[in-house]
Amino acid sequence: MRNRKKIAVVGTGYVGLVTGVALSEIGHLVYCVDINAEKVAHMTKGKSPIYEPGLEELMIKNINNGNLKFTTDHQKAFTNAEVIYIAVGTPEKEDGTADLKYIENVCQDIAFNITNKVVVVTKSTVPVGTNEYIQKIISTYTKVPFAVVSNPEFLREGSAVHDTFYGDRIIIGSQTEEAANIIEEINKPFGIEIYKTNLRSAEMIKYASNAFLATKISFINEIANISGDLGANIQEVSKGMGFDKRIGNTFLNAGIGYGGSCFPKDTKALVQIAGNINHEFNLLKAVIEVNNKQQLLLVEKAKEHYGSLKGKKVALLGLSFKPNTDDMREAASIITAEKLILAGAQVIAYDPIAIENAKRNLPDAVEYVNSVEEALSNADTAFIMTEWTEIVTTPLSKYHQKLKDNVVFDGRNCYELSDAIRANLNYYSIGRPTILCEKALVQ
Ligand SMILES: NC(=O)C1=CN([C@@H]2O[C@H](COP(=O)(O)OP(=O)(O)OC[C@H]3O[C@@H](n4cnc5c(N)ncnc54)[C@H](O)[C@@H]3O)[C@@H](O)[C@H]2O)C=CC1
Numbered sequence: 325m326r327n328r329k330k331i332a333v334v335g336t337g338y339v340g341l342v343t344g345v346a347l348s349e350i351g352h353l354v355y356c357v358d359i360n361a362e363k364v365a366h367m368t369k370g371k372s373p374i375y376e377p378g379l380e381e382l383m384i385k386n387i388n389n390g391n392l393k394f395t396t397d398h399q400k401a402f403t404n405a406e407v408i409y410i411a412v413g414t415p416e417k418e419d420g421t422a423d424l425k426y427i428e429n430v431c432q433d434i435a436f437n438i439t440n441k442v443v444v445v446t447k448s449t450v451p452v453g454t455n456e457y458i459q460k461i462i463s464t465y466t467k468v469p470f471a472v473v474s475n476p477e478f479l480r481e482g483s484a485v486h487d488t489f490y491g492d493r494i495i496i497g498s499q500t501e502e503a504a505n506i507i508e509e510i511n512k513p514f515g516i517e518i519y520k521t522n523l524r525s526a527e528m529i530k531y532a533s534n535a536f537l538a539t540k541i542s543f544i545n546e547i548a549n550i551s552g553d554l555g556a557n558i559q560e561v562s563k564g565m566g567f568d569k570r571i572g573n574t575f576l577n578a579g580i581g582y583g584g585s586c587f588p589k590d591t592k593a594l595v596q597i598a599g600n601i602n603h604e605f606n607l608l609k610a611v612i613e614v615n616n617k618q619q620l621l622l623v624e625k626a627k628e629h630y631g632s633l634k635g636k637k638v639a640l641l642g643l644s645f646k647p648n649t650d651d652m653r654e655a656a657s658i659i660t661a662e663k664l665i666l667a668g669a670q671v672i673a674y675d676p677i678a679i680e681n682a683k684r685n686l687p688d689a690v691e692y693v694n695s696v697e698e699a700l701s702n703a704d705t706a707f708i709m710t711e712w713t714e715i716v717t718t719p720l721s722k723y724h725q726k727l728k729d730n731v732v733f734d735g736r737n738c739y740e741l742s743d744a745i746r747a748n749l750n751y752y753s754i755g756r757p758t759i760l761c762e763k764a765l766v767q
């Protein structure tokens with residue numbers, strides 16, 4: 325390959341690993357470096373530490389052709405590297421602000437180990453002004469010339485590989501044209517629209533995008549929360565709204581709120597970022613509050629239906645924060661399981677992929693089973709938390725057959741109301757009229 329570069333990627337979470345794999349796939353020599361030795365050993369054998377469709381195949385291919393290496397040794401990764409991508413975590417602190425301790429450590433790792441002129445690219449989501457802070461830390465410890473570039477990541481978990489090769493835009497924020505051009509050249513083979521801007525605007529584009537998507541979700545959830553009782557059907561409302569190109573037809577699925585590693589933390593961080601310049605971001609505060617309430621909605625509906633949940637056996641179907649990932653960060657299943665157990669219910673949980681991670685996140689009292697059917701067979705009622713294909717394709721007649729109380733609380737609107745009527749079920753969903761058995765047609 326012409327212009328093949330040695331590139332180091334620091335941190336092998338979703339963003340680092342997918343970035344490293346993608347850059348190796350387009351022909352660069354990529355060293356992915358992580359401080360977690362167990363993870364590195366695993367990845368060196370071609371095993372992905374995360375469940376992400378299509379990722380492991382590309383990892384194996386590029387390990388075998390020599391383009392992709394994993395190491396715990398920063399010096400090995402950084403020696404002669406022309407570009408270094410930072411993709412470590414920026415978790416939230418207790419007050420909601422972004423914790424930059426991993427970024428700060430990486431800056432020192434970079435300063436102490438670079439050998440030649442390098443472009444340092446920040447993929448991690450960082451508050452506005454952080455790239456200048458990165459520049460300051462690195463230059464405190466080294467005389468080797470370098471430039472910083474902000475290149476925020478927009479991939480979604482569960483479709484991360486697809487999003488990397490077919491994303492909507494690549495944002496490059498830089499103070500120098502030279503550094504921006506180097507990163508533009510690297511990204512050209514992806515064939516995705518590139519937008520160049522300054523450092524601070526690039527940093528803000530990332531937070532503003534996540535905050536806007538979270539706002540769309542909380543907005544449609546509020547419309548859902550009034551639609552059901554007013555006899556409207558939120559799915560039809562969303563569809564009708566989505567025909568308007570100014571609104572768009574995505575991110576209008578009502579449900580039990582957004583979870584995941586980013587929307588919850590990035591919305592809180594943006595409220596804090598605004599607070600730092602004395603701006604009260606009331607809209608975003610409301611988005612967060614609506615989401616917190618939304619995550620509790622199924623428990624509230626069940627309490628209303630039953631009066632008390634004491635002794636009820638609940639099948640919790642789908643545990644990850646969305647389908648096609650084993651990520652449990654901020655999943656609605658966590659707070660739901662906690663509230664159910666607090667109310668005296670028994671929780672029988674199932675997920676196609678995320679059970680091992682769920683065991684580290686859900687209360688100890690939760691029991692786990694190996695299939696949807698097994699969960700239903702042991703339960704009085706079911707809560708649908710995540711719209712995995714395996715769950716969505718389970719016919720409602722199965723719920724009718726297996727559940728002792730014949731009641732389903734569907735947090736993801738997986739079924740048509742007409743199917744619930746046909747299956748003769750008590751069926752609660754989000755933003756749609758409740759179906760009660762007496763009204764259902766007995767087959
Ligand atoms: N998860 C996602 O889908 C997306 C995440 N982001 C952002 O990307 C950043 C990374 O998030 P994730 O990919 O979820 O990562 P993560 O938090 O799951 O993993 C980070 C990795 O960095 C490693 N690490 C920490 N310090 C290190 C050091 N000094 N040297 C080498 N490795 C080190 C850790 O061992 C860990 O494996 C965050 O800022 C996040 O907000 C952005 C878009 C999508």
Ligand SMILES: O=C(O)[C@H]1O[C@H](OP(=O)(O)OP(=O)(O)OC[C@H]2O[C@@H](n3ccc(=O)[nH]c3=O)[C@H](O)[C@@H]2O)[C@H](O)[C@@H](O)[C@@H]1O
Binds near residue numbers: 534576581583584
């Ligand atoms: O910064 C990040 O980490 C990423 O955050 C999100 O990606 P992700 O969290 O992986 O997944 P999404 O598909 O956005 O879903 C997030 C949450 O919103 C919920 N959601 C999504 C869409 C919708 O219409 N309704 C809805 O409730 C999902 O169930 C899930 O809990 C963004 O979509 C990515 O662009 C961004 O890069």
